[in-house]
Amino acid sequence: MPDGCVLAFDFGERRIGVAVGDILLGIPHPLATIDTVVTDERFAAIGKLISEWQPAQLVVGLPMHQDGVEHEMSALSRRFANRLKGRFNLPVWLVDERYTSVIAESLLEEAGLRGRKQKPALDQVAAQAILTTWFDHPGTAV
Template sequence: MPDGTALAFDFGERRIGVAVGEPMLGIAHPLTTIQAQTTDDRFAAIARLLDEWRPAQLVVGLPTHADGRPHAMTQLARRFAQRLKGRYGLPVWLVDERHTSLVAESLLEEAGLKGRRQKPVLDQVAAQAILQAWFEQQGEAV
C-alpha cells in the first residue's frame, strides 16, 4: 500500500464526490462535493483541493454493471482518471465502485439522514466508500 494522503473521487457528470484518507491508518473521510458546470471549473476545484491536501495519490471509482460489465460511465471515469494523471502527475488508481452508493446510503441512514437529506453529501460518502475499498484491495493503476 502506497504511503501518503489519498484523495478519492466518485466521478459523475453533474457532481464529483471527494474523500480523503491515510493508507497507514486505513480510514477515509468524506470531504466535499464538486458541483461545477464546466470541465475547467471542475479541474480548478480539484487543483485547489490538491494544493490544500497535498495527496500522494488519487483514487477514482470505476462504475460498472452489477456483473462487472462496463457501461457508458465506465469510459468517462477512465478518461477522468487519465486526465487527473496527466494534469497533476500523481499516481492514480481505479477501484471497482459497485455497491458503493448502497454503502453510502446505508451509512447515511445510520447517521439519521434519509431520502432527500442524503443528496448533498451522498457523492462524498460514496467517495469515502471508494477510498475505503482501495485501502482493502488497492485496485488498478492508471
Template sequence: MPEGSVLGFDFGERRIGVALGETLIGIAHPHATIDTVVNDERFAAIARLITDWQPVALVVGLPTHADGTPHEMTRLATRFGNRLKSRYGLPVYMVDERHTSQVAESMLGEAGVRGRKQKPVLDQVAAQAILQSFFDGLGTPL
C-alpha cells in the same frame, strides 16, 4: 506506497464526490462535493484540493454494470482518471464502485440522515466507500 494523504473520487457527469484518507491509518472520510458540469471549474477545484492536501495518490471509482461489464460511465470515469494522472502527475488507481451508492445510502441512514438530506453528501460518502475499498486492497493502477 509512500505515507501521506490520498484523495478518492466518485465521478459523475453532474457531481464529483471527494473523500480524503491517510495511508498510515487506512481510513477514508467524506470531504467535499464538486457540483458543476464545467470541466475547468471541476479541475480548478481538484487543483485546490491537491494543493491543500498534497496527496501521494488519487483513487477513482470505476462504474460498471452489476455483472462487471463496462458502459458509458465506465469510459467517462476512466477518461477522468487519465486526465487526473496527466494533469497532476500522481499515481491514479481505479476501484470497482459497484454498489457504493447503496453502501453510502445505508451509511447515511444509519447516521440518521435520510431522504432529501442525503443528497448534498451522498456523492462524498460514496467517494469514502470507494477510497476505503482502495485502502482495503482493492485498487488497480491506471
C-alpha cells in the same frame, strides 16, 4: 505503497464526490462535493484540494454493471482518471465502485439522514466507500 494522504473521487457527469484518507491509518473521511458541469471549474476545485491536502495518490471509482461489465460511465470515469494523472502528475488508481452508492445511502441513514437530506453528502460518502475499497484492494493503476 508510500505513506501519506490519498484523495478518492466518485465521478459523475453533474457532481464529483471527494473523500480523503491516510494511507498508513486506512481510514477515509468524506471531504467535498464538486457540483458543476464546467470542466475547468471541476479541475480548478480539484487542484485546490490537491494543493491543500498534498496527496501521494489519487483513486477514482470505476462504475460497472452488477455482472462486472463496464458501461458508458466506465469510459467517462477512465477518461477522468487519465486527465487527473496528466494534469497533476500523481499515481491514479481505478477501483470497482459497484455498490458504493448503496453503502453510502446506508451510512447516511445510520447517521439519521434520509431522502432528500442525503443528497448534499451522498457523493462524498460514496467517495469514502470507494476509498475504503481501495484500502482493502488497491485496484488497477492508470
